[in-house]
Amino acid sequence: MKTRGIRLRLAQMEVIPADPAANTARMLDLIEAAKKDRVVLIAFPEMAIPGYLIGDMWEREAFLRDCQAAGEQIRKASKGILVVFGNVGVDWKRKNEDGRVRKYNACFVAHNKAFHGPSKGPYPFVIKTLLPNYREFDDSRHFCDVRKLAIEEGKKMEALIAPVSVNGLSLGCILCEDAWDMDYGVSPLTILGKHPLDLVLNISCSPFTLNKNHKRNQVFSRHAVTLKTPLAYVNNVGLQNNGKTVYTFDGASCVYDSHGNEVTDLAPFEDGVITFDLPTDKKAPFGRPVTLTEDGITEIYQALRYGTGKFMRLCGATKVAVGVSGGIDSAVVAALYGTLLKPENLLLVNMPSRFNSSTTIALSRTLAANLGCFYTELSIEAGVRLTAAQVDRLDIRSPDGRLRKSLKLTEFMKENVQARDRSARVLAAVASAFGGVFTCNGNKSETTVGYVTFYGDLAGYLATIADLWKWEVYALGHHLNDHVYRKTVIPDACFTLTPSAELSPAQAVDEGKGDPLHYPYHDRLFASWVEWWNRATPEDILTWFLAGTLESKIGYAGNLRSLFPTNAAFIADLERWWTLYQGMAVAKRIQAPPVLAVKRRAFGFDHREAQTKVWFGRRYEELKRKAME
Amino acid sequence: MKTRGIRLRLAQMEVIPADPAANTARMLDLIEAAKKDRVVLIAFPEMAIPGYLIGDMWEREAFLRDCQAAGEQIRKASKGILVVFGNVGVDWKRKNEDGRVRKYNACFVAHNKAFHGPSKGPYPFVIKTLLPNYREFDDSRHFCDVRKLAIEEGKKMEALIAPVSVNGLSLGCILCEDAWDMDYGVSPLTILGKHPLDLVLNISCSPFTLNKNHKRNQVFSRHAVTLKTPLAYVNNVGLQNNGKTVYTFDGASCVYDSHGNEVTDLAPFEDGVITFDLPTDKKAPFGRPVTLTEDGITEIYQALRYGTGKFMRLCGATKVAVGVSGGIDSAVVAALYGTLLKPENLLLVNMPSRFNSSTTIALSRTLAANLGCFYTELSIEAGVRLTAAQVDRLDIRSPDGRLRKSLKLTEFMKENVQARDRSARVLAAVASAFGGVFTCNGNKSETTVGYVTFYGDLAGYLATIADLWKWEVYALGHHLNDHVYRKTVIPDACFTLTPSAELSPAQAVDEGKGDPLHYPYHDRLFASWVEWWNRATPEDILTWFLAGTLESKIGYAGNLRSLFPTNAAFIADLERWWTLYQGMAVAKRIQAPPVLAVKRRAFGFDHREAQTKVWFGRRYEELKRKAME
Secondary structure, eight states: OOSSOEEEEEEEOBOOTTOHHHHHHHHHHHHHHHHHTTOSEEEOOTTTTTOSOOTTGGGOHHHHHHHHHHHHHHHHTOTTSEEEEEEEEEEEEEEOTTSSEEEEEEEEEEETTEEOOOTTSSSSSEEOOOOOOSTTOOHHHHSOOHHHHHHHHTOOHHHHSOOEEETTEEEEEEEGGGGOOTTSSOOHHHHHTTSOOSEEEEEEOOOOOTTHHHHHHHHHHHHHHHHTSOEEEEEOEEEEEOSSEEEEEEOOOEEEOTTSOEEOOOOTTOOEEEEEEEOSSTTOOOOBOOOOOOOOHHHHHHHHHHHHHHHHHHHTOOOEEEEOOSSHHHHHHHHHHHTTSOGGGEEEEEOOOTTSOHHHHHHHHHHHHHHTOEEEEOOOHHHHHHHHHHHTTOEEEOTTSSOEEEOOOOHHHHHHHHHHIIIIIIIHHHHHHHTSEEOBOOOHHHHHHTOSOTTTTTOSSOBTTTTSOHHHHHHHHHHIIIIIISSOOSOHHHHHSOOOOOOSGGGOGGGTOOOSOOHHHHHHHHHHHHTSSSOOOHHHHHHHHHHTOHHHHHTOOSOHHHHOSSHHHHHHHHHHHHHHHHTHHHHHHHTSOOEEEOSTTOSBTTBOOOOOOOOOOHHHHHHHHHHTO | OOSSOEEEEEEEOBOOTTOHHHHHHHHHHHHHHHHHTTOSEEEOOTTTTTOSOOGGGGGOHHHHHHHHHHHHHHHHTOTTSEEEEEEEEEEEEEEOTTSSEEEEEEEEEEETTEEOOOTTSSSSSEEOOOOOOSTTOOHHHHSOOHHHHHHHHTOOHHHHSOOEEETTEEEEEEEGGGGOOTTSSOOHHHHHTTSOOSEEEEEEOOOOOTTHHHHHHHHHHHHHHHHTSOEEEEEOEEEEEOSSEEEEEEOOOEEEOTTSOEEOOOOTTOOEEEEEEEOSSTTOOOOBOOOOOOOOHHHHHHHHHHHHHHHHHHHTOOOEEEEOOSSHHHHHHHHHHHTTSOGGGEEEEEOOOTTSOHHHHHHHHHHHHHHTOEEEEOOOHHHHHHHHHHHTTOEEEOTTSSOEEEOOOOHHHHHHHHHHIIIIIIIHHHHHHHTSEEOBOOOHHHHHHTOSOTTTTTOSSOBTTTTSOHHHHHHHHHHIIIIIISSOOSOHHHHHSOOOOOOSGGGOGGGTOOOSOOHHHHHHHHHHHHTSSSOOOHHHHHHHHHHTOHHHHHTOOSOHHHHOSSHHHHHHHHHHHHHHHHTHHHHHHHTSOOEEEOSTTOTBTTBOOOOOOOOOOHHHHHHHHHHHO
């Protein structure tokens, strides 16, 4: 690159997790196309061959052999072209600390049928140095750390982290987290920067998270400036999951010039390539300044729509039934599926009981009319009556007659009977007869405190909007009407109706009665518990409330003193929801469907939790004692 | 210890996860009692103050402050006594690699109101060196590794790993995994062994796993011999979980003499202390030879009973409803609860449909009679008929009338309707009216391949026997009759009946029809996929089958060629179950109740998995092609 330009291609391909054959076939096609286009270097994402979020598949040696064989195919295809790609690096002679074979999260550089690694390193590949073990990441579970390798080899880190010299180029190859070095004791880029570098390549498998791209722009453009070297970033698209939590990958691949400006020409979530001629002079500017606008509901919509479509295909689901209540949550879910499915593959089912108002039934029908899809109403009255008749006042006894007892369903139990009748009896059967799956429509606010019934509204094949607070559900609804459909698909009244489960007279929407949550406050309160990096606890919340700063701390627009006239009222509310969040809601989340993640701390693998006694903390107890005096 | 004996006490206490106040109060009581008994050194388990499996509680700074304050209470109580205990070690001035505050899994040594750490170390506590990141363990998610600290400090490992010298004693303090060093690049005990040592102390928080104690006896006694030093092991009892998987802790604390012989006097799962006068001469023998019998069904029963009882208390459940089918699984679950609950707190519910034989209904009644508990029969016929009437031949249409369609429930769908009617409609309502919870009775064989219905038999508050293969369920049933009840509580016919879901005429037990699984073979096949450390894959299975060695490899007593007359038949069976295990069963496990773990690779956190396309592997496809020729 010192004397000539370099035609660079970033392959923002869809990586299919646990399908090395399909990924490799795709890569071979892309390599052949790149050769025809006189591309000098084509770069693929991290773990492009195996996929990344594949649970404990790494423990299967036959799978590792498949991945290695696939890597060999890529090597053999590298005649006349530089191919950089992610794969698992296996050392069959060493062990990981779990006693299984040694594995690295590795970046391979192939050229003219040979692999090239750092000159003094023990392997013909580059090892990921910084292994993330937070959020949904478990890198240390499967992959060996360069620092442990350095101690094992009796070498300094600098001997293992070095550029790859190949075809006259000095490439600084890093993997994903390696560039996010601010909190690590080691900086691979600082070590690489001590060498002459023509190009830094970051290959990643980095899920979409609200506002991450903007953070990445800040971090990566600064690296390019510091190193005075262009930095190319290649990330995959597609869908990967670790069971409980489902992630979309938006790609967002790009190149930064040595001034920190950016070039990209692929939309997020788009499978395709970026081809770019890097100028001969590595200090020559070629990018546009990075704009740091924050993501909003548009990006959330993109990610949810993309992820839902991909997840349906993963499950083989082509038809979807949505239980619609007339409320905003189910309406938004239905409208979202309406963007993915033909009307004949979408079925909305309204399942009223005697507690459902004609208002919400009419709204459900209007929603279906606006979507033009299948619709049916199926009352749960008969089902609920049957269960009540069978169970309420049921006489149970021991066969010898010694024990006798009559059972009694309370009104609260009957609320749960209704919810289960809807999902597990009616909707599950209707969806199967329709030839499809049914959705879970719970939002993040409800999921946080388990305001949901086991085997009732908790059920479904995917919790499509369980990473959205209630206010975000409203915003998504408006986005769908205003910018996606460009007409009123979700009826206006869905936005203004009192949110209600309509399971009892106490939840009569037409009388303005409904959920016990005051969403404008509780959404923000729950976000401070769940989504903040340093997560707030009752101690923090009570401290701020007593100081009069809680509203500004959590971003609540109202006045809490008018919502809670006394300290006792505030504390009762706080304890009610914290107890549920840390108690029964944990049990419910354990049995919840997979959550489609769009933000930091989606429930599931990004928010690990145990069922324990509910902890408040000793300082909280002191504060409470004083506040109650 | 060179000139005098030392009175040692190991506190095998129950640690309550996420309850530092309760744990600390207990520890202070035990310290006071130890002082009265002239104990020189009292040792508590790893993470005795916070608990260990507490999800992401570690991210809450107020919780960390609680734990630190609790540690201070212990320090202040250490006048005149040596107290060794586990707690989180916090360095507020440094960061972990996730950007949160620096945390260590630490062993504290308190004496005369002061903490004592290794003399050249940066902290007044001992840091866990070997952090397990396999099975259910995620140590690197929250705790900093000594090796990373060594690189950060520019020090050798030897400077950080050293004995604690206190009160004239040289103590080699290690934490749990530190002694399981065979697969690690660093051995803390080898480094400690270069110093004079009076005693090695291993503080642990190590869950019960079938046969682990015997392995531990081998490993730890060898360490004591190698170091020529007595080694004391203290482990907690109690129950901890990480949401999806629930672990029991059996304690099994003991002391090894420098000849590798053992002294212990507490039963497993027993909350209590071991007090022991170590001889003045550290080489003096005092233990009995370690007996290496393997665990069996007795230990599984102990763990299941202990864990079930503790889990009930954690959930606040005092009454339990068990859906009993007359089959062995539900009978064993009912009999297990019968050992924990008074008859008036246990309710067995038989829910026949037209497909249930009078045989199994009678067996259910006999089981209840033998247990003397509540019993009822509640037919699901009316519920199933109602659902079929409402859904089968349901006309759905779009509100504008453009789309019209009639739905149809197939016989297979109606099987699922039955299963859901039982659990989500009837049993859930009955259990709530009874004032209790209901159990999930699925075994590990069914759970592996998802031979279970969503919101049907998959439901429940705890999957009590989901870590037991079918053959282990039978063994547990015999153990309950023969050694626990010492009479026939589970009717003999439950052991001989053809296992069947009784959901269709094709599953008529009285005609010897039932599950599509041939348990004696499939149990062993599934174990090779799930429980083997190097997990078998279709490639291995087919290779062994073709070589005629599969029976001996997996321990199947029969002849597979008589079960599968052709290669094609064998392959069809293999692919059927592997596809389910890696496919639909993953989706079902995501929504399954918590699993009570007793062995390696319980489902959930010890067996992480993603929903992906089902992988077979390229070598498997080749083998199959040849085998089918």
